[in-house]
């Protein structure tokens with residue numbers, strides 16, 4: 598059983614890229630000028646309860662909402678790495694709002710201009726499972742055929758498998774919608790990255806691990822694990838200020854993360870174990886701003902406990918099968 602991935606106790610994205618492409622790939626975060634059906638009224642107006650006004654893309658290079666060519670923004674995004682030691686290959690990451698929520702023609706043009714750049718190895722598109730209809734899938738299929746040497750990844754914000762929590766955070770879709778999108782992508786051979794938030798109100802460790810087991814069952818290409826951030830001007834912040842919810846301490850987060858990683862299928866690539874909360878918006882937990890410390894502390898915890906990705910994966914799989922059999 599593999600226990601070490603280039604010095605890390607989990608199968609990180611960097612490790613995947615080095616093993617697959619021979620080098621680390623750097624992400625250019627883009628705000629494609631989209632909105633979100635959970636904000637513009639198509640599904641709801643308030644958005645997910647934790648989502649900032651920037652649609653979770655505070656650090657992204659902005660693109661005009663009418664633009665159909667993003668070559669310049671890609672060059673601008675690459676220039677942001679100026680002075681930092683990077684390789685020469687990048688991922689165009691459509692990060693802000695809902696990256697497939699626009700007319701199919703515009704989506705095609707945006708993704709196509711990104712994929713056409715020599716330095717771009719692929720695109721990663723953050724979106725919602727209810728924004729992957731037939732026409733969008735056709736765009737993805739056409740581009741996959743046109744750019745066989747490049748990749749298209751889709752990122753979906755599941756956050757939790759539990760419908761009551763999903764209702765509280767106003768995710769705006771039910772689990773079968775996610776499952777259909779995951780199945781459609783699998784059929785097309787498009788890798789899926791699932792986002793999960795740790796520390797959601799009402800989610801104890803048992804419920805969190807149920808979501809990990811659920812994601813193991815979906816067998817995605819990747820997972821992004823993120824701590825719940827309480828950001829200014831969100832409804833989550835209002836609940837926090839009323840004392841209705843709390844945020845994790847660093848120790849709670851690290852131990853919860855350890856439980857998740859040790860039960861996670863070792864074939865799933867871990868794209869993130871902690872995020873970048875925008876400093877000017879982050880109310881809590883402020884300790885998370887020291888990302889280097891969080892990563893180092895987690896690696897130390899793994900070393901100290903002998904924990905690594907998938908250590909208990911088989912056991913978790915058997916336990917959840919037994920529960921299903923008993924329920925059946």
Ligand code: SF4
Pocket residue numbers: 633634635636643644645648649652653693694695725754
């Ligand atoms: S789906 Fe994404 S962009 Fe839309 S409100 Fe939720 S987190 Fe924000």
